Amino acid sequence: MGNVLRLALVDPGDATRESIKTTLLGLDMVWLEAECSRYEFFTDVVAQTHPDIGLVALDHDPDKALQLVSKLNQSAPDCAVLVVSASSDGNLILRAMRAGAKEFLTSPVRIEDLLDALGRIADRRFGRGESRSRGSTIVAVAGATGGVGTTSIAVNLGCALARNDKNSVALVDLDLCLGDADVFLDSIPDYTLVDVAQNVTRLDFTLLKRSLTKHSSGLFLLPRPVQMEDMALITPDDLQRVIGLLKATFTHLVLDLSKSYTPLDQVALQMADEVLLVTQLDLPCLRNVVRLLMSLGAITGMADKVKVVVNRVGLENGQISLKKAQETIGREIYWQLPNDYRTMVEVRNNGVPLVEQAPKAAITQAIVNLSEALCGADKAEEALSDSTKSSLSRLLNLWPGKSKATPIK
Numbered sequence: 001m002g003n004v005l006r007l008a009l010v011d012p013g014d015a016t017r018e019s020i021k022t023t024l025l026g027l028d029m030v031w032l033e034a035e036c037s038r039y040e041f042f043t044d045v046v047a048q049t050h051p052d053i054g055l056v057a058l059d060h061d062p063d064k065a066l067q068l069v070s071k072l073n074q075s076a077p078d079c080a081v082l083v084v085s086a087s088s089d090g091n092l093i094l095r096a097m098r099a100g101a102k103e104f105l106t107s108p109v110r111i112e113d114l115l116d117a118l119g120r121i122a123d124r125r126f127g128r129g130e131s132r133s134r135g136s137t138i139v140a141v142a143g144a145t146g147g148v149g150t151t152s153i154a155v156n157l158g159c160a161l162a163r164n165d166k167n168s169v170a171l172v173d174l175d176l177c178l179g180d181a182d183v184f185l186d187s188i189p190d191y192t193l194v195d196v197a198q199n200v201t202r203l204d205f206t207l208l209k210r211s212l213t214k215h216s217s218g219l220f221l222l223p224r225p226v227q228m229e230d231m232a233l234i235t236p237d238d239l240q241r242v243i244g245l246l247k248a249t250f251t252h253l254v255l256d257l258s259k260s261y262t263p264l265d266q267v268a269l270q271m272a273d274e275v276l277l278v279t280q281l282d283l284p285c286l287r288n289v290v291r292l293l294m295s296l297g298a299i300t301g302m303a304d305k306v307k308v309v310v311n312r313v314g315l316e317n318g319q320i321s322l323k324k325a326q327e328t329i330g331r332e333i334y335w336q337l338p339n340d341y342r343t344m345v346e347v348r349n350n351g352v353p354l355v356e357q358a359p360k361a362a363i364t365q366a367i368v369n370l371s372e373a374l375c376g377a378d379k380a381e382e383a384l385s386d387s388t389k390s391s392l393s394r395l396l397n398l399w400p401g402k403s404k405a406t407p408i409k
């Protein structure tokens with residue numbers, strides 16, 4: 001399980017301790033080594049269990065808690081102390097800092113703030129390159145126009161990735177109005193993106209997985225809302241949090257985007273590690289690819305992660321040649337997927353993915369190879385010690401102004 005941070009927690013308040021525990025239990029990067037309800041016993045607990053992190057809730061008795069923080073700082077210098085308080089009073093933060101706390105979190109603890117703080121501690125503890133091995137890869141699948149095959153690719157890519165036992169994969173249908181990923185997987189989900197978005201702070205790992213629908217391929221699906229009017233209930237901020245939580249839970253996330261490039265799609269594009277821009281070889285599509293590449297290219301960090309995928313190659317004689325297409329869009333075509341209407345309609349109508357319905361078909365092989373190429377890209381990236389790409393810090397530093405976690409050392 002890579003670099004897990006071992007954590008001991010002290011909070012004399014039963015309710016707040018339980019709530020912190022629930023949040024922590026949802027994160028597979030944290031192992032809850034010990035919990036304690038008395039400040040005075042906690043130094044001994046830390047001495048016996050040697051956790052990487054000591055989490056001290058301040059509010060029950062701030063003076064006593066801060067004394068404990070200084071004591072821990074001396075008796076267990078290898079244990080990074082993280083403090084939690086409902087107050088964001090500057091004076092309290094200063095006192096915590098002077099006592100030796102490494103991070104100050106405001107309660108109720110937002111999952112992304114906790115991940116942010118843990119990411120920084122993991123970076124300090126294991127080095128940035130190392131902590132990345134616990135990361136997750138987000139693949140956003142976007143299209144040049146409606147009907148190019150975005151959902152077909154997202155669903156079948158997700159299933160191909162899920163075949164590998166080492167992967168845990170979730171697919172999020174972000175086509176909030178007309179999304180049909182559930183049809184492709186023949187599933188009738190109990191919960192949708194709107195339920196998860198509205199309860200994101202209360203969800204732990206187990207509950208989150210229970211809110212998603214598991215397909216027989218191993219792929220977890222988070223579908224679009226049932227009612228169109230519920231679309232409005234999901235804000236970009238909510239989606240950022242949902243993706244953050246999923247990212248901490250799954251090794252791969254596949255996001256099936258809408259064709260409207262809405263603020264929610266923009267969040268997905270920003271948070272993605274890889275963006276597959278699906279097109280076909282006709283003029284309207286290629287023109288949109290050029291326009292999209294221009295707009296996306298203006299967003300910092302985007303140009304490198306957008307990859308053009310040509311779908312339905314060989315569809316008809318009148319298709320623009322790959323060479324001409326490449327010249328028109330001015331960049332490499334990352335992947336080609338053959339046209340196979342019969343198989344694709346069959347998989348959609350039967351609600352069975354390619355890897356199950358037509359494992360030998362050329363289209364299936366092309367998608368399986370695409371999934372392997374994307375995983376290969378992860379591995380190559382892991383090998384690079386590019387400190388800016390630590391998945392946790394990269395994810396959370398996208399919106400630095402929104403983080404409530406205050407690094408104080």
Ligand SMILES: Nc1ncnc2c1ncn2[C@@H]1O[C@H](COP(=O)(O)OP(=O)(O)O)[C@@H](O)[C@H]1O
Nearest residue numbers: 146147148149150151152312339340341344345
């Ligand atoms: N490689 C392919 N060959 C033939 N038909 C395809 C291929 N990919 C997708 N299709 C078909 O194209 C249609 C639209 O695909 P879909 O994935 O729903 O597109 P989008 O999500 O971009 O709107 C579907 O009927 C699907 O079966």
Ligand SMILES: [Mg+2]
Nearest residue numbers: 150151175180
């Ligand atoms: Mg679609």
